[in-house]
Amino acid sequence: MAKAELKTNKKTEIEDSSSLKGTLASVFFLGIFLVVTWLSVYFLFLDRF
Amino acid sequence: MSSQTTKLKVDPRDGKLAMAHFYVAFIALTLGGLMGLLQTLVRSGKFELPWGIDYYQILTVHGVLMGLVLTTFFIMGFQYAAISRTAGTHSPAARRIGWIGFWVMTVGTIMAATMVLLKEASVLYTFYAPLKAHWIFYLGMTFVVIGSWLDGAAQIMTYARWRRENPGKPSPLLSFMAIINTVMWIVASLGVAATVLFQLLPWSLGLVDTVDVLVSRTLFWYFGHPLVYFWLLPAYMCWYAIIPKIIGGKIFSDSLARLSFILFLLFSIPVGFHHQLTEPGIDPAWKFLQVILTFMVIIPSLMTAFSLFATFERFGRSKGATGLFGWFKVLPWKDARFTVPFIGMASFIPAGAGGIINASNQMNQVVHNTIWVTGHFHLTAATSVVLTFFGITFWLVPHLTGRVLTKAMNKLAIIQGWVWFIGMAFMSGAMHFQGLLGGPRRSAYSTYGDSAQAMEWIPYQIAQAVGGSILFLGIILMIIIFVNLAFFAPKGEEEFPVGEAENLDEKAPMIFENWKLWLGITAALILFAYTIPFIDMIQNAPPGSPGFKTWGSW
Known part of the structure; x- marks a missing residue:
């Protein structure tokens, strides 16, 4: 039981209100999306020309 | 960021002029939207325009x-209105210039519209030579541009007054952004003028x-690309400086917002060649240079x-949201002032991705003059900007x-936003x-002699x-x-x-x-x-072209 309590405490510490990790993840997703769409048309180009 | 001298309410006299602009804008939306509907119906192959109305005529109107x-x-x-709200009420002189600008633009619009309705100007909104319209159409478009310069002059006057009255202080963010857009518009529209x-x-x-x-198309695209940023930057004004206030959050960084607007001013204009990548008569080295500058806009x-x-994550976490994406759920989804522009922001992700593809030289060959491009600017302009x-x-x-x-x-x-x-x-x-399958843009319905490739496009045209x-x-x-x-x-x-920056000490x-x-x-x-490239085009110019009228008369 004591252990579980310790765990919750730790969690609140990590959840810092100034954290921007969601922003970091979002811009990574955005970057991956740009690369994937670009590459898909790039391969279409290679295939056709 | 906003000075104490700014008023919270737009002066009714300024409000009247802003509303006059909106009446014309929404009449244009109604008529232009109807034309758009008719175009998609014609291209489905199930509908023909009555009374001799031409597809290219309604395409031009749209x-x-x-x-x-x-x-x-x-x-x-x-x-x-944004300048009036943040830099103070416009002076009577600025307001008068604004009204003159409004009327000059309106008269120009009526002149151009009349010629299109008379079937004298089915040259599409790009009015590429050698398609030749009636001179009143071109004069009308000139009036629209000159009127917009007068409108811009009124905004610049009020901004200049604020700067005089507040020496050494950065101007209010919304005013600064509006002036960047106006200046970019004036520099860009010199080309079309x-x-x-x-x-x-x-x-x-x-x-x-x-x-x-070639010279006329090059001058058009010198204007045409910053034109799309002229549409986009007011949307960015809302995203950067207004949406944070609507959701109850703060602007992440006032300086970052200003820097991004300055970069748009610098890199939106010297990039027109990426619209002319398949154009003969322009040295590939200069196309390459302008493609690099285009990528700078990213x-x-x-x-x-x-x-x-x-901004969204900081707001969400201040409301107690946890986890990687918990902040997303606490955004005010029931507030149309946020949700509808948010749909616009989200649409800019595929819209921007498509733009990078268009500007990439080789891939431009896959999509050039296909209806992919029409799909692209219906995401950028007709979704991100318009929503x-x-x-x-x-x-x-x-x-x-x-x-x-x-x-x-x-x-x-x-509901409107989701529809x-x-x-x-x-x-x-x-x-x-359909564009990736080679379907052309700017063309009425045709099965091209029942060719197999054109048949592939039909289901997509029905979906449109x-x-x-x-x-x-x-x-x-x-x-x-x-x-x-x-x-x-x-x-x-x-x-x-009007949003406030998170860190007010950061000037x-x-x-x-x-x-x-x-x-x-x-x-x-x-x-x-x-x-x-311009010297090259003029020195090595081919013989000029006579005008063409590819459409019938009434």
Whole structure:
């Protein structure tokens, strides 16, 4: 039981209100999306020309 | 960031001029939207235009009304109000110039529209030579541009007065952004003014017999690319400086917002060649250079994406949201002033991705002149920009008319946003796929002699008609909302939201307001990117072309 309590405490510490990790993840997703769409048309180009 | 001298309410005299702009903008939306619906129906192959109306005529009406009239009128009205709100009420002189600008633009619009209706100007909104319209059409378009300069001059006067009265202080963010956009518009529209005044008008008046097609197209695209940023930057003004206030958060960084706008001023103009990548007569080295400059514009766009995600996450966490994406759930989804522009922001992700593909030299060959491009700018302009403009309308129109956005209208506005999204997903999505299969843009319905390839396109064209019909429903809903907010909503006070920066101690560097520096770099980049190719085009010009009229008369 004591252990579980310790765990919750730790969690609140990590959840810092100034954290921007969601922003970091979002811009990574955005970057991956740009690369994937670009590459898909790039391969279409290679295939056709 | 905002000075204490700023007023919280737009002066009613300024509000009247802004509203005059919005009336014209929404009339353009109604008529232009109807034309768009008819186009998608014609292209489905199930419908023919009655009374001898020509497909290219309605295509011209749609492009001119939506791309040039709706946007320019809305933007000038919005920026005029935003400056009045943040830099102070316009002086009587500035207001008078603003009114003259409004009337000059309106008269120009009527002149151009009349010629299109008379079948004298089915030249599409790009009015490429050697398609030749009646000279009144070109003169009308000149009036629209000159009127917008006068509108811009009124904004610049009020900004200059604020700077005089507040020496050494950074100007209010919204005013600064509006002025960047106005300055970019003036520099860019010099190109279209040059081709119209020196080439198309003398040619359509019969003073000269031929026109240099490449020079006129190059001048058009010198203007045409910053034109799309002229549409986009007011949406960015809302995203950066207004949405944070609406959600109850803060602007992530005032300086970052200003820097991204300066980068747009610098890199939006010397990039027109990426619209002319398949054009003969331009040295590939110069196309390469302008493609590099085009890719520079991605930087402020990605800065914007980061900044918006950060604003949302900071707000969400301040509300107690946890986890990687917990902040997303606590955003005010029931507030149309946020949700509708948010759909616009989200649409800018595929829209931007498509733009990077278009500007990549080799891949441009896959999509050039296909309906993919039409799908692309229906995501950028007709979704990201237009839904943000609608989002602004929901609070700005009642603010100016002394009314309020009621709960019922707020609900209808959210429905309107989703209807638009669904319609555009069908229409723009189908356009993208059809374009990848080689379907051409700017063409009426044809099975091209029942060729197998053209047959592949038909299902996508039907999907576009379905999407177009849903979008037209979206336009009807928007008109209901606009008329309600302008004339029938209950009297009251609707807020003009202006965001505050998270860190008020962080003062924007004064170098951002150094116009000599930024205009100097802008001019240097333009001269660098365009001087030698232009000399080349003129020195090695082929014989000029006579005019062509590819459409019938009434």
